[in-house]
Amino acid sequence: MNPEFVVTALSVHLPNVLRWAGGVARLLRQHNVTLDGKGTGSAGTDALTLADLSLQELIVAALRDTDPIFRHCRIDAEETTGDLAAFPEDAELTIGLDPIDGTRKYRDHAGNGYSVMLHLRSKEAVLYSLVFIPEFGPHGWWVEASGDRIVSGPDDPSRPVVDVLRSLAPIDAASRPDSQSIYVIGFQHRDAEAVRRVTAAGLHGVSPDDLSGCFYELIARGELDGALIHSPNVYDFPVTSHLCRILGGDAVWTRTGEPISFQETWLDDKASMRRLSGIVACSANLATLQKLVDLAKDWHPHRYHDGDEL
Numbered sequence: 389m390n391p392e393f394v395v396t397a398l399s400v401h402l403p404n405v406l407r408w409a410g411g412v413a414r415l416l417r418q419h420n421v422t423l424d425g426k427g428t429g430s431a432g433t434d435a436l437t438l439a440d441l442s443l444q445e446l447i448v449a450a451l452r453d454t455d456p457i458f459r460h461c462r463i464d465a466e467e468t469t470g471d472l473a474a475f476p477e478d479a480e481l482t483i484g485l486d487p488i489d490g491t492r493k494y495r496d497h498a499g500n501g502y503s504v505m506l507h508l509r510s511k512e513a514v515l516y517s518l519v520f521i522p523e524f525g526p527h528g529w530w531v532e533a534s535g536d537r538i539v540s541g542p543d544d545p546s547r548p549v550v551d552v553l554r555s556l557a558p559i560d561a562a563s564r565p566d567s568q569s570i571y572v573i574g575f576q577h578r579d580a581e582a583v584r585r586v587t588a589a590g591l592h593g594v595s596p597d598d599l600s601g602c603f604y605e606l607i608a609r610g611e612l613d614g615a616l617i618h619s620p621n622v623y624d625f626p627v628t629s630h631l632c633r634i635l636g637g638d639a640v641w642t643r644t645g646e647p648i649s650f651q652e653t654w655l656d657d658k659a660s661m662r663r664l665s666g667i668v669a670c671s672a673n674l675a676t677l678q679k680l681v682d683l684a685k686d687w688h689p690h691r692y693h694d695g696d697e698l
Contacts, residue, residue, distance in 0.1 A: 395508060405447055442469075448485070450465070454508055519604045569612045577696070591679060
């Protein structure tokens with residue numbers, strides 16, 4: 389199957405769906421939609437709402453029904469809802485879904501940075517990313533990445549969404565600000581120490597609680613340069629790696645400095661998530677990326693290890 393055909397189909401059909409899903413998310417946020425279901429002990433990972441389940445049901449149904457080409461892709465979905473059985477478990481291409489990225493802040497009404505997102509990837513690389521931020525700007529905000537092009541800009545519901553995306557000017561990597569800010573997450577109770585060490589290395593570590601806005605829009609704009617993540621999941625992190633690579637950087641394993649692939653993963657039973665193994669650094673700046681590799685190359689490879697050492 390030609391990946392370009394799938395990219396084209398996603399770019400035509402799914403922006404409408406994510407716009408609709410964003411409207412549902414805004415509506416549901418007015419109510420108490422909190423659910424139990426995850427038990428890692430991490431507040432960010434364990435947050436789950438009816439919106440996560442409802443939006444995934446909608447997006448999976450759209451993938452099933454809008455174009456038969458999608459049924460030749462496997463689905464990596466963070467939640468369990470939707471007709472996932474309609475898609476093969478093994479395929480060359482994978483569509484990854486995160487119906488609500490930033491569920492804890494969504495649930496707790498802590499800012500407007502949550503997003504609805506999907507991506508298409510092969511075993512080696514991300515080919516297409518689409519992020520809708522429902523409550524950023526008057527009518528929501530888009531980040532889309534394909535080929536060597538990233539666009540980021542406001543939605544306009546008075547116009548067809550495909551026209552909105554086509555009218556957005558591409559990000560110019562050469563004129564994008566050279567930020568030293570690095571998002572640090574996934575180290576459990578050691579997050580604060582990891583942030584401190586990133587800052588001590590001459591960068592600016594940013595914790596999840598200190599992140600203001602949507603991570604992907606901040607990367608596109610240049611307010612964030614990248615991230616240092618322990619065992620990133622396969623639902624949202626691939627979009628980060630995609631943006632950094634288009635901007636001239638990369639995403640690598642800190643233990644080796646080698647570019648990541650999506651073949652080395654493990655199932656986190658505590659969080660019911662599939663994750664990449666070990667610590668991953670990503671940055672739009674290759675010099676910054678090397679600093680992160682040098683810093684974290686000997687840190688503990690297991691996400692849930694006992695003890696306070698990194």
